[in-house]
Amino acid sequence: MTLAESVLTGDRLALARLLTRVENDSPEGRAALTDLFPHTGRAHLIGVTGAPGTGKSSLVNQLALHYRKLDKRVAIVAVDPSSPFTGGAVLGDRVRMRDLSGDPGVFIRSMAARGSLGGLAQTTAAMTQVFDAAGFDIVLIETVGAGQSEVDVARLAHTTIVVEAPGLGDDIQAIKAGILEIADLLVVNKSDRPGVENTERALKSMLDLAHPTRHVFLHHGIEMTVDAPVPADVNAPMWIPPILRTVAVEGKGIAEVAEGIARHAEHLRAGGEWAERERARLRSELEALLQEALVKRFRESIPDGKFESVIQSVYDRHLSPWDAIQMLVNGGQK
Amino acid sequence: MTLAESVLTGDRLALARLLTRVENDSPEGRAALTDLFPHTGRAHLIGVTGAPGTGKSSLVNQLALHYRKLDKRVAIVAVDPSSPFTGGAVLGDRVRMRDLSGDPGVFIRSMAARGSLGGLAQTTAAMTQVFDAAGFDIVLIETVGAGQSEVDVARLAHTTIVVEAPGLGDDIQAIKAGILEIADLLVVNKSDRPGVENTERALKSMLDLAHPTRHVFLHHGIEMTVDAPVPADVNAPMWIPPILRTVAVEGKGIAEVAEGIARHAEHLRAGGEWAERERARLRSELEALLQEALVKRFRESIPDGKFESVIQSVYDRHLSPWDAIQMLVNGGQK
Numbered sequence: 109m110t111l112a113e114s115v116l117t118g119d120r121l122a123l124a125r126l127l128t129r130v131e132n133d134s135p136e137g138r139a140a141l142t143d144l145f146p147h148t149g150r151a152h153l154i155g156v157t158g159a160p161g162t163g164k165s166s167l168v169n170q171l172a173l174h175y176r177k178l179d180k181r182v183a184i185v186a187v188d189p190s191s192p193f194t195g196g197a198v199l200g201d202r203v204r205m206r207d208l209s210g211d212p213g214v215f216i217r218s219m220a221a222r223g224s225l226g227g228l229a230q231t232t233a234a235m236t237q238v239f240d241a242a243g244f245d246i247v248l249i250e251t252v253g254a255g256q257s258e259v260d261v262a263r264l265a266h267t268t269i270v271v272e273a274p275g276l277g278d279d280i281q282a283i284k285a286g287i288l289e290i291a292d293l294l295v296v297n298k299s300d301r302p303g304v305e306n307t308e309r310a311l312k313s314m315l316d317l318a319h320p321t322r323h324v325f326l327h328h329g330i331e332m333t334v335d336a337p338v339p340a341d342v343n344a345p346m347w348i349p350p351i352l353r354t355v356a357v358e359g360k361g362i363a364e365v366a367e368g369i370a371r372h373a374e375h376l377r378a379g380g381e382w383a384e385r386e387r388a389r390l391r392s393e394l395e396a397l398l399q400e401a402l403v404k405r406f407r408e409s410i411p412d413g414k415f416e417s418v419i420q421s422v423y424d425r426h427l428s429p430w431d432a433i434q435m436l437v438n439g440g441q442k
Numbered sequence: 443m444t445l446a447e448s449v450l451t452g453d454r455l456a457l458a459r460l461l462t463r464v465e466n467d468s469p470e471g472r473a474a475l476t477d478l479f480p481h482t483g484r485a486h487l488i489g490v491t492g493a494p495g496t497g498k499s500s501l502v503n504q505l506a507l508h509y510r511k512l513d514k515r516v517a518i519v520a521v522d523p524s525s526p527f528t529g530g531a532v533l534g535d536r537v538r539m540r541d542l543s544g545d546p547g548v549f550i551r552s553m554a555a556r557g558s559l560g561g562l563a564q565t566t567a568a569m570t571q572v573f574d575a576a577g578f579d580i581v582l583i584e585t586v587g588a589g590q591s592e593v594d595v596a597r598l599a600h601t602t603i604v605v606e607a608p609g610l611g612d613d614i615q616a617i618k619a620g621i622l623e624i625a626d627l628l629v630v631n632k633s634d635r636p637g638v639e640n641t642e643r644a645l646k647s648m649l650d651l652a653h654p655t656r657h658v659f660l661h662h663g664i665e666m667t668v669d670a671p672v673p674a675d676v677n678a679p680m681w682i683p684p685i686l687r688t689v690a691v692e693g694k695g696i697a698e699v700a701e702g703i704a705r706h707a708e709h710l711r712a713g714g715e716w717a718e719r720e721r722a723r724l725r726s727e728l729e730a731l732l733q734e735a736l737v738k739r740f741r742e743s744i745p746d747g748k749f750e751s752v753i754q755s756v757y758d759r760h761l762s763p764w765d766a767i768q769m770l771v772n773g774g775q776k
Contacts, residue, residue, distance in 0.1 A: 138764055145762035160493075383757075390756050390763065394749075395737075397767045402736040403729075405771060415728075422724050423717075428479035429724065430472055433731045437739060 111136065112143035115242050120215070123242055127217055130234045141234055144241035149386065151183075151240040152373060153264060157251045158271030163297045166356035167271055167365070168250050169208060174366050175246050176213055183239035184208075186218040186250045187232055187261055215244065229260035230396045233389070236264060263392070266385055267372045269293045269365070272311060274303035288314055291349050293368045299353035299361070311351050347375050410436070445470065446477035449576050454549070457576055461551055464568045475568055478575035483720065485517075485574035486707060487598060489624075491585045492605030497631045500690035501605055501699070502584050503542060508700050509580050510547055517573035518542075520552040520584045521566055521595055549578065563594035564730045567723070570598060597726070600719055601706045603627045603699070606645060608637035622648055625683050627702045633687035633695070645685050681709050744770070 111129070114122030129137030154171075158164045165186075172182045208214045217235060219228065232249060239247045251261045270291035275298075294315070296307050350368050354361030376382040407415070418436060421427040427435070445463070448456030463471030488505075492498045499520075506516045542548045551569060553562065566583060573581045585595045604625035609632075628649070630641050684702050688695030710716040741749070752770060755761040761769070 142762040142764050146759045149759065387753065387757055391753050393763050394753060394756065394766060397763055398740070398770065399733050399737050401767050401771045402740055403733050406732070406736055419721065419725050419728060422728065423721055425480045425483065428476040429727050429731055430476050432728060433735050436732065437735045 110140065110143065112140040112241075115140070115144065115238065116147065118243070120212070123215065123238070124217075126238055127235055130238060131219070131231055133231070137234075141237060144238060147241035148237050149240065151236070151244055151247050152369075153236055153240075153247045153249060153266050154369060155249045155251065155261065155263075155265030155268040156271060157268065158273075158297075160252060162271040162273040163356050164250060164271040167269075167295060167297055167354060167362075168248050170354075170356050170359050170362045171248060171366060171369075172208055172214055172246075173359075174362050176211060179213075180245040181213045181243060182215075182246045182248065183236075183242075183244040184214070184216045184248045184250065185232060185235050185239070186216070187228060187252075215239065229264065230393065232261050233264050233393050260392075263290065264389055266376060266382060267292045267369050269295055269369075271295045271297050272307055273298040274301045274307045292347065292372050293365065294349050294351045295354055295361075295365055296351065297354045297356050300355050300358075304353065308351055308353075315349060315351070345375075345379070347372065406437075444474065444477065446474040446575075449474070449478065449572065450481065452577070454546070457549065457572070458551075460572055461569055464572060465553070465565055467565070471568075475571060478572060481575035482571050483574065485570070485578055485581050486703075487570055487574075487581045487583060487600050488703060489583045489585065489595065489597075489599030489602040490605060491602065492607075492631075494586060496605040496607040497690050498584060498605040501603075501629065501631055501688060501696075502582050504688075504690050504693055504696045505582060505700060505703075506542055506548055506580075507693075508696050510545060513547075514579040515547045515577060516549075517570075517576075517578040517581045518548070518550045518584065519566060519569050519573070519581065520550070521562060521586075549573065563598065564727065566595050567598050567727050594726075597624060598723055600710060600716060601626045601703050603629055603703075605629045605631050606641055607632040608635045608641045626681065626706050627699065628683050628685045629688055629695075629699060630685065631688045631690050634689050634692075638687065642685055642687075649683060649685070679709075679713070681706065740771075 109117075111122055111126050115126055126137065126140050130141065131137075156164050156168050156171075168184060168186075172184060175182045208216065219231065219235075236247045236249065249261060249265055268290050270288070270293070272294065273296065294311050296304060296311070352361060352364050352368055354365060356362070373382070376385065415436070418427070418432050422429055422432050443451075445456055445460050449460055460471065460474050464475065465471075490498050490502050490505075502518060502520075506518060509516045542550065553565065553569075570581045570583065583595060583599055602624050604622065604627070606628065607630065628645050630638055630645070686695060686698050686702055688699060690696070707716070710719065749770070752761070752766050756763055756766050
């Protein structure tokens with residue numbers, strides 16, 4: 109039986125082994141991915157992102173428990189160095205993880221390396237495909253949500269949850285700058301802490317900027333303001349990310365988050381956006397693979413040492429980087 | 443006079459214009475970069491990275507003022523959404539920025555877009571080259587230091603400063619996971635706050651893990667421990683990142699940081715590492731440009747709509763992504 113076949117029968121050991129091969133981008137891993145690919149496209153991929161300290165690991169944990177009660181199989185992919193799943197966190201988180209370990213309906217996988225071959229987003233995409241093919245209904249992808257690669261990872265998901273917490277102050281602005289536009293749900297975790305209203309208000313005003321619902325127009329020469337949401341297209345109702353409160357360590361608000369996720373999935377399916385996101389995801393995967401294949405083929409086509417000698421010419425300022433590339437790609441012609 | 447020539451004469455307006463062209467990756471920008479390239483290789487590139495809230499913008503600000511007193515020309519490239527230079531910060535920071543504005547020996551540039559064409563690291567690399575050619579002695583590159591792209595940006599620098607602050611607690615671990623290995627200097631800013639010793643201790647123990655100086659060996663059957671640093675190569679003394687305290691908003695500790703930077707530059711030059719870093723930097727720049735050129739050439743070589751129809755086949759699960767790429771790259775052969 110091949111590794112892919114074993115994974116399809118539900119063999120956890122084979123699954124773990126395959127994930128390692130995929131992470132190392134081995135030829136065997138790629139072969140298995142190819143075999144598994146026809147079985148993909150069924151899982152709901154949920155990205156959970158936020159700054160360290162927002163408690164998003166606990167939220168992921170609780171969501172997993174929630175879905176287990178509904179008898180859904182849940183995979184967790186942790187690409188956050190501060191996650192207890194990747195080993196960077198405090199004892200409390202580790203203890204809470206025990207709720208999940210030993211349950212055959214749950215599989216937790218952390219990304220060992222950042223910026224590994226093919227890039228973080230590409231490796232994560234391949235891993236979620238393995239889980240998808242292996243029959244996991246829900247794949248939770250946890251990222252730290254600050255850098256571009258984390259944003260790329262979040263883009264893999266059908267539904268992206270951005271987690272915030274009171275008391276992180278001015279930094280909200282920083283974190284949100286790049287990430288708010290990809291948020292489908294906003295969760296204010298640790299909402300039993302002081303400052304929760306401030307955090308909500310900050311998120312709300314940033315949302316209003318991102319999704320303007322206030323319309324100013326002239327009526328008989330008088331400036332009028334309307335505060336109602338006006339969808340851009342009547343046939344495609346707009347999704348306004350809800351702001352939800354949780355206290356994840358106590359399991360508070362989790363059902364509401366799960367309900368928000370379900371409503372978002374319905375919204376995506378109703379408007380055809382689910383298919384659109386799938387397509388966008390496959391497109392960027394193909395683009396990354398294409399890039400890699402082209403570079404590999406090119407590097408094999410030039411003599412050993414050629415690239416090194418070009419680097420030396422650039423280092424000596426005899427060639428600019430741009431001229432060097434023109435020369436290389438156009439076969440010796442500058 | 444070309445844009446590049448104007449930049450070389452010290453024309454600030456031309457410099458600003460060129461930076462925009464470079465950021466937009468326009469053909470004119472590339473042409474100018476090519477012309478400027480022979481004039482590069484003189485500036486000291488200093489990366490300053492750390493989580494939002496550590497006050498690294500203030501540190502950058504103060505370092506710039508310090509270098510101005512030594513009559514060095516200073517450029518600041520801010521690639522951090524929370525930086526006052528990019529517009530994400532509180533009033534106090536903006537006020538402090540006035541110390542620098544109006545000084546013709548200082549040029550501040552923020553990166554408008556994240557994940558722009560060619561990638562953040564590539565755009566930043568091109569910008570530092572412009573400043574280098576334009577005769578700036580010091581280029582300070584400020585990044586938020588959490589994601590892979592920020593790490594990539596930091597790798598551009600000869601000297602990388604990682605900024606920490608007391609009271610950010612457990613998150614130190616998170617931030618440091620990927621970043622400690624690239625730190626040449628560690629700065630504990632806001633060191634007048636409580637908890638500074640804890641922060642220092644945490645950094646110290648993480649440094650010890652990264653740069654082990656404790657050697658355990660058997661001597662006549664007894665386990666012995668030596669705490670002295672033993673350089674791997676006697677001819678190349680090891681650089682142990684110093685941990686320095688600052689209160690940047692009051693200018694405290696800045697001279698010591700500048701001295702640490704100078705010592706690090708000496709260390710790099712003495713051991714040949716300066717050239718090594720230059721070479722590594724040019725290598726990754728060439729690799730990124732090569733990738734881009736190959737993809738561009740390939741996309742132009744296939745018929746319009748071909749790539750789209752392949753995406754459709756993958757979406758329909760008729761082809762796996764890997765088979766699709768093999769087919770595309772090998773000209774129709776699966």
